[in-house]
Amino acid sequence: MKPGLFLLYGLLLCGFLTLNLLINGYVQNCLPTQKKRPALLLGLAFVNIVTLGVFLWLDLAIFFIYVIFTVLLAADYFFLLRTGFPSLLLLACGYGPFLLLCAHGVLIPLFALVRGTTMYDVVNDNLSYDVSLLLALLVCILLLCLIGKWMPYERIHLLFRCTDQRRLVCTCLYLLFGYLLLESYVYADRFSGIWIPWFHLITSVISMAAFLMVFWYAVDVSSYIEYELKTRQTEKQLQRQVVHYQQYTKYVNDLRAFKHDYRHMVQTARALLRAGADQKALDLLGQMDDEMESSLRYTRYANHVVVDAILQECAGRCREKGIDFSALVNLPERIGLGDLELCRIFGNLVDNAYEACEKCEAQNRFIKLDSVVSPDWITVQIRNTFSGKIELQDGLPLTDKQDPSQHGVGLSSTRQLIESTGGFMQIEIDPAGIFTVKLHFCAATG
Amino acid sequence: MLHIVLCDDDPAIISRYKELLAQLAEKHRMEYKLSCFGNAEQLLFALDDIQFGVDILYLDVQMDRLNGIEAAKKLRSSGCRAQIIFLTNAREYVFESFDVSPLQYLLKGDTSIEKFEEVFLRAASLSRQESAELFDCERGAERMAIPIREITYFEVTKRIVTVHYDGGTFDFYSSMSELEGRLLPRGFVRTHRAFLVNLARIRRLGQEDILLTSGETVPLGRTHIKNVKEVLSRFLSTGGGL
Numbered sequence: 001m002k003p004g005l006f007l008l009y010g011l012l013l014c015g016f017l018t019l020n021l022l023i024n025g026y027v028q029n030c031l032p033t034q035k036k037r038p039a040l041l042l043g044l045a046f047v048n049i050v051t052l053g054v055f056l057w058l059d060l061a062i063f064f065i066y067v068i069f070t071v072l073l074a075a076d077y078f079f080l081l082r083t084g085f086p087s088l089l090l091l092a093c094g095y096g097p098f099l100l101l102c103a104h105g106v107l108i109p110l111f112a113l114v115r116g117t118t119m120y121d122v123v124n125d126n127l128s129y130d131v132s133l134l135l136a137l138l139v140c141i142l143l144l145c146l147i148g149k150w151m152p153y154e155r156i157h158l159l160f161r162c163t164d165q166r167r168l169v170c171t172c173l174y175l176l177f178g179y180l181l182l183e184s185y186v187y188a189d190r191f192s193g194i195w196i197p198w199f200h201l202i203t204s205v206i207s208m209a210a211f212l213m214v215f216w217y218a219v220d221v222s223s224y225i226e227y228e229l230k231t232r233q234t235e236k237q238l239q240r241q242v243v244h245y246q247q248y249t250k251y252v253n254d255l256r257a258f259k260h261d262y263r264h265m266v267q268t269a270r271a272l273l274r275a276g277a278d279q280k281a282l283d284l285l286g287q288m289d290d291e292m293e294s295s296l297r298y299t300r301y302a303n304h305v306v307v308d309a310i311l312q313e314c315a316g317r318c319r320e321k322g323i324d325f326s327a328l329v330n331l332p333e334r335i336g337l338g339d340l341e342l343c344r345i346f347g348n349l350v351d352n353a354y355e356a357c358e359k360c361e362a363q364n365r366f367i368k369l370d371s372v373v374s375p376d377w378i379t380v381q382i383r384n385t386f387s388g389k390i391e392l393q394d395g396l397p398l399t400d401k402q403d404p405s406q407h408g409v410g411l412s413s414t415r416q417l418i419e420s421t422g423g424f425m426q427i428e429i430d431p432a433g434i435f436t437v438k439l440h441f442c443a444a445t446g
Numbered sequence: 447m448l449h450i451v452l453c454d455d456d457p458a459i460i461s462r463y464k465e466l467l468a469q470l471a472e473k474h475r476m477e478y479k480l481s482c483f484g485n486a487e488q489l490l491f492a493l494d495d496i497q498f499g500v501d502i503l504y505l506d507v508q509m510d511r512l513n514g515i516e517a518a519k520k521l522r523s524s525g526c527r528a529q530i531i532f533l534t535n536a537r538e539y540v541f542e543s544f545d546v547s548p549l550q551y552l553l554k555g556d557t558s559i560e561k562f563e564e565v566f567l568r569a570a571s572l573s574r575q576e577s578a579e580l581f582d583c584e585r586g587a588e589r590m591a592i593p594i595r596e597i598t599y600f601e602v603t604k605r606i607v608t609v610h611y612d613g614g615t616f617d618f619y620s621s622m623s624e625l626e627g628r629l630l631p632r633g634f635v636r637t638h639r640a641f642l643v644n645l646a647r648i649r650r651l652g653q654e655d656i657l658l659t660s661g662e663t664v665p666l667g668r669t670h671i672k673n674v675k676e677v678l679s680r681f682l683s684t685g686g687g688l
Contacts, residue, residue, distance in 0.1 A: 303541040328551075330544045372685045373547060376649045376659060379682045422650030422657070426679040438679050442650040 008130045015137030020045040023096040029153045048072040070097045087170040104136035105204030109197030123187040162222040172214045176207045244309035302329035314350045327369035336444030353384035360387040378441040448478040454506040486517035500528040501573035507534035518546040529569040583618040600642040638667040645681045
């Protein structure tokens with residue numbers, strides 16, 4: 001073999017390594033709340049490239065090279081990331097190889113057209129094949145960088161969180177990928193019509209464009225879904241506030257009415273006492289006491305106005321359903337989270353607890369919140385009864401909500417919020433039917 | 447010995463809880479000394495004399511002249527580290543009471559004997575930890591006894607252990623397994639192959655490291671994250687009890 005080919009071979013491997021690392025970077029940055037193991041991934045990338053190198057040396061059909069590359073990536077991510085979502089894994093490992101195949105599918109016919117030969121000749125000549133692959137790698141790397149620039153990680157993040165959209169993109173990707181692979185058998189055809197390279201070129205371009213369009217569109221839709229969820233949450237919060245204000249207005253009105261009655265009653269009591277009807281006066285006073293207890297009861301659940309409003313509203317719903325609700329939450333100012341964030345966290349948790357209790361058929365259903373405060377930590381514990389089975393995945397329960405696109409918005413966003421400020425969240429499941437979420441907030445310093 | 451103080455303006459309540467405490471102490475074989483006060487002013491006066499050397503303080507909230515929460519604030523600001531438990535009929539003061547970080551706010555009417563016992567035991571265990579428990583170590587002829595609450599973390603390299611505490615560092619010969627045997631039951635957690643950290647000194651948890659109250663960071667090993675979270679969570683949700 002000529003030294004030039006050796007050099008080309010080396011460059012090819014370098015290209016594949018760069019591509020692999022680039023995809024790794026994508027996966028690490030985009031997967032939500034996954035453990036990151038950069039060193040291991042780097043090591044595995046080398047293993048991939050060596051394996052791939054052996055297969056390249058064997059001069060296998062293009063079809064094999066791409067399938068092997070995809071399978072190698074899939075194996076890496078499967079063992080390292082353990083996402084549990086097949087579509088996530090498939091998307092992560094198919095994305096890079098597919099774009100590479102598209103680029104390659106454009107370059108081979110171009111070579112054939114420029115040199116005026118058939119694609120069979122291009123593919124079966126070692127030099128032109130390697131050069132085309134190298135160029136394809138370069139184009140693919142460039143393309144990935146460009147996509148990364150136009151579409152920041154945060155946006156792709158959204159796609160990874162939204163199951164429906166992810167499935168759509170994944171299906172589209174593998175349909176096109178499969179089709180292109182099948183199409184690549186055209187290289188084995190010696191038939192020398194000029195339309196064949198053109199046809200293959202256009203197919204590749206269209207496949208790539210179609211995928212990118214679907215991808216773009218899906219990311220957009222995911223962000224709309226996220227946006228809508230947030231709006232829905234805000235709306236729910238507003239409703240809660242309204243209920244809270246209504247309760248409060250009622251309380252104020254009751255108080256006014258009581259004050260009005262009170263003056264009257266005191267006069268009566270005085271008159272009764274003056275007339276020597278002590279027992280009657282005592283009865284009257286007892287009655288006043290009862291009334292004050294029954295109608296003028298206002299229990300505060302938290303020393304934070306917004307959180308208190310959320311808890312008040314939930315307490316009201318629980319009362320209607322006969323769920324025992326008790327809460328005493330101390331949130332000092334140094335909790336370091338804004339009203340909106342606290343709103344999101346507590347709204348979510350209280351809703352989850354209420355839904356679980358509602359479904360539960362046990363006799364003594366309850367929701368109980370309490371807190372422990374130390375100088376550095378603020379711990380809030382929410383316990384509620386549940387029935388049925390809860391499976392934990394990655395420390396979070398799998399949702400049983402009808403709409404799976406909402407999965408991961410509740411507890412996982414709570415976890416992200418808390419972890420972003422240095423705290424953490426623990427979930428405990430008591431087989432006796434008690435579900436506990438412990439939030440450990442980090443107190444802000446200074 | 448535990449020093450317990452009861453303060454309530456109702457003599458009937460005092461005698462009731464006196465009896466209850468006597469039963470609990472006998473049940474759990476604890477030695478204790480009890481002082482009772484009929485109002486908060488007497489309490490402040492008396493505690494000033496004994497330099498606030500009280501372990502557990504049961505305080506009524508609604509009392510004439512000085513209420514329980516005000517009294518507790520005064521005690522705290524003069525350096526009283528006792529475990530305060532409010533015993534009251536009035537629910538409405540509960541949020542105000544948070545300022546003095548009481549161990550518990552118990553409603554007289556709603557508190558079962560079991561609940562009272564649980565809180566009492568927690569207070570007792572916390573005040574035992576609070577009392578200067580010492581960690582002994584030696585290097586040659588040099589001996590050290592460091593109060594456990596001053597220790598931030600231990601770092602082990604080969605057979606040499608470095609203990610980091612508020613006053614500095616000290617090296618001695620030991621091993622991780624030996625340290626773990628001595629310290630895991632006393633509020634420490636392994637965060638890394640070579641690090642053992644005082645739970646009470648953890649300020650925040652990062653992805654790969656832990657910030658301590660001393661401002662130092664120690665590494666958080668991947669294999670230890672789950673356990674650290676579990677142990678720390680238990681520690682925090684019981685208010686520092688184990």
